[in-house]
Amino acid sequence: MELRYQIGINLLPGISDINGKKLIAYCGGAEAVFKEKKSSLLKIPGLGEATVNKILNAEVLKRADQEIAFIQQKKIKTFYFLDDEYPERLKHCIDGPIMIYFKGDADLNAKRVLSIVGTRKASTYGRDICISIVNELKDQGVLIVSGLAYGIDTIAHKAAIDSKLETLGILAHGLDRIYPAANRGLAEKMINQGGLLTEFISNTNPDRENFPKRNRIVAGLSDAVLVIESAQKGGALITADIANSYNRDVFSIPGRVTDTYSEGCNYLIKTNRASLVNNANDILYFLGWDQSRKNRSVQKKIFVQLSEDEQKILQIIEKHKKMSIDRICLEAQMPTSKIASILLNLEFEGVVECMPGKVFRRI
Numbered sequence: 001m002e003l004r005y006q007i008g009i010n011l012l013p014g015i016s017d018i019n020g021k022k023l024i025a026y027c028g029g030a031e032a033v034f035k036e037k038k039s040s041l042l043k044i045p046g047l048g049e050a051t052v053n054k055i056l057n058a059e060v061l062k063r064a065d066q067e068i069a070f071i072q073q074k075k076i077k078t079f080y081f082l083d084d085e086y087p088e089r090l091k092h093c094i095d096g097p098i099m100i101y102f103k104g105d106a107d108l109n110a111k112r113v114l115s116i117v118g119t120r121k122a123s124t125y126g127r128d129i130c131i132s133i134v135n136e137l138k139d140q141g142v143l144i145v146s147g148l149a150y151g152i153d154t155i156a157h158k159a160a161i162d163s164k165l166e167t168l169g170i171l172a173h174g175l176d177r178i179y180p181a182a183n184r185g186l187a188e189k190m191i192n193q194g195g196l197l198t199e200f201i202s203n204t205n206p207d208r209e210n211f212p213k214r215n216r217i218v219a220g221l222s223d224a225v226l227v228i229e230s231a232q233k234g235g236a237l238i239t240a241d242i243a244n245s246y247n248r249d250v251f252s253i254p255g256r257v258t259d260t261y262s263e264g265c266n267y268l269i270k271t272n273r274a275s276l277v278n279n280a281n282d283i284l285y286f287l288g289w290d291q292s293r294k295n296r297s298v299q300k301k302i303f304v305q306l307s308e309d310e311q312k313i314l315q316i317i318e319k320h321k322k323m324s325i326d327r328i329c330l331e332a333q334m335p336t337s338k339i340a341s342i343l344l345n346l347e348f349e350g351v352v353e354c355m356p357g358k359v360f361r362r363i
Contacts, residue, residue, distance in 0.1 A: 004064040005030035006080045007201070010099050011060035014051055020098050021081065022046065023055075030080075034061070063201075070202045076175055077102045089113070093220040093246055097199035100217075101175055104195015106166045108221070110143040112289060115222035115243075117215075117236040118152025118229045119261045126229035126261065127155050129253055133226070134159035136280030140289060143168060143194070145222055147214060147235070148183055152228050157186055166194040170217045172210035174202040197221075215239040223358075224249035224287060227274060230264030237264050240274060247326045247336050249358070250274040251283055272337040288354045306349075309334070313342050314362065317352060322361035 009020045009030050026044045027033045033055070041052045071078060079086040079100045087108040090096045102108070114137070118126060130152055134144060144160040146153040148169035160167035169190055171179075175198055178184045187196060199217065200210065215238050219225055225243040227250070230236035240250050252274035255262020268274035277283055284290040306314065316331050317323050323331075329339050343360055346352040352360050 001068070002029075002031060003068060003078065003080075004061055005034055006078075006099055007064040007067050008060045009033060010097075010199070011063055011201070012058050013054045015055070017095050017098050019046060019051075024098075067201045070176070071101070074103070074175065079108075087221055089222065090217065090220045093216070095216060096220055097217065100197055100199050101201070102195055102197045103175055104168070104191045104197075106143060106168050106194040108168075108197075110141070110166070112140060112142045112287075113145060113222045114142050114283070115145040115218045115225045115239070116152065116156035117146060117218060117225060117227055117239045119231060119234065119236065120149055120151035120153075121261060122151040122155060122229055123259075123261060125255070126152060126253075130155045130228050131159045133228075133280045133283070134165065135163050137283075138163035138165055140280075140284065141165075145170065145218055147172070147211075147218055148178075148187065148190075148196070149235075150180060150182075152236075154183060154186065156228075157183075157190060161186070161189050161193055164193075168194045168221070169196045170214050170221070171196055171198040171200070171206075172214040173206040174198060174200045174204040176202040177206075179206040211235055212238055216242050219243035219248060220246055222248060224251060224283070226251045226253070226277070226283065227265055227268060228253045229255065229261040231261055232263045232267065234264065237268070240268055244273055244336065247329060249286060249340075251277040251286065253277065272341075275340070288358060306346075306351075309338075310342055310346060313339065314346065314351060317360055318362050322355065322359050325358045325360065328360070 023033050024030055027036050038052055038056060041047060041055060081096060081098050134156060142165060144156055144165055144167040146156045148171060157167045157169060167190055173179055175196060178187045190196060215235055219239050219242040225239055225248060227236050227240055243250050250273060252265040252268040254269060254276055255265055269276045275286055313328060313332060316328055325339060329336050347354060351363060353363050354360055
C-alpha cells in the first residue's frame with residue numbers, strides 16, 4: 001500500500017518537507033525511497049551520510065501501519081502532496097507538508113479563502129471587529145481558516161459558524177485530540193461545517209515547536225491573512241511573515257499606539273508588510289471580490305504621467321495581456337509590497353484593472 005510509504009516519509013528523522021520531496025523526486029516515488037541503495041541516496045544533493053544512515057536505519061513503516069489503522073477507524077481523509085485532491089494553494093508552497101490529514105467536509109480548494117489570526121488575549125475591540133468582519137462576509141461564500149487557539153482564532157471560528165460560513169481549523173497536533181480542550185465542542189461543530197486539518201499523526205502532542213509549523217499551513221491555504229490584534233512578537237506575526245513569503249495578501253486592523261496588542265498590527269502596516277483594513281468591504285476591494293466594483297466602468301485617463309517603475313510594470317502586463325501579481329513580482333524582480341503599491345496607483349489612474357484572483361490586465 002503506497003499510503004504507508006507516504007506516511008513513512010514524514011516520520012523519517014531529520015527529513016524536512018523540502019528534503020522529503022527531493023527524496024521522492026530523485027527516487028521516483030515514496031516507496032522507492034525505502035528501497036533505494038545507500039550509494040544512490042548519497043548522490044542526492046543535500047543529503048549527507050549521517051542523514052542517509054538515519055533513512056536506512058529508521059523503523060517507521062510499522063508506525064505508519066498503526067496510523068493507517070487509526071485513519072480508517074476515524075474515517076480521516078489523507079492527502080499526499082502529489083494527489084489531485086491536495087489543496088492547490090498549498091501545493092505551490094515549497095515547504096508545504098508532504099501529507100495532510102483532514103476530517104470534515106470543507107472544500108479545501110474553495111474559491112475564496114481568508115485566514116484570520118491574532119492574539120490569544122483578545123480585547124473587546126478585537127472580538128467585536130472580528131465578529132463584524134466575518135458576519136459581513138457571510139454572503140460571499142468565504143472559507144474562514146484559523147488555528148483553533150484561544151482568543152482571535154476561537155472568535156473567528158465561532159463567528160463563521162454563527163454566520164453559516166465553513167471554517168477550517170489547522171491543528172498543531174494529531175486528530176486524536178483537541179487543544180485547547182475547551183474548544184472540543186466548537187471542533188465538533190466545525191467538522192460538520194468545515195473541518196479540522198493537520199500534518200501531524202495521532203499521538204502527537206501540541207508541542208511548542210509545532211505551532212510555527214502549523215502557521216505555514218494557515219498562510220499557505222489562503223488567499224489572504226487578516227491579523228486582528230497582535231503584540232510585537234507572536235504567532236500572528238510569524239503567520240503574516242510566512243504569508244508575505246508566499247506572496248499572499250496580508251491585512252491588518254489598526255489600533256491605538258498605546259495598546260500592547262495593537263503594536264504588531266501597527267508595525268505590519270508601518271513597514272508595508274500589511275494593508276490597513278477597517279472592515280470586510282476593504283478586504284473585498286483588495287482581493288477583487290467586490291462584485292459591485294467589478295461592474296463599475298473604469299474611466300481611462302487620456303494623459304497619464306507614469307514613473308519609471310510604473311512604466312516597467314505596465315510593459316510587463318501588456319506583453320502578457322494579463323498577469324497575476326505573483327508573476328509580475330517574479331518578472332519585475334521587485335518585492336510584493338512595492339508591486340502592490342504600483343498596481344494600486346495604476347488602478348487609480350485607470351490604466352489597469354484588477355480581475356478575480358489578483359490578476360491584472362491593461363485597460
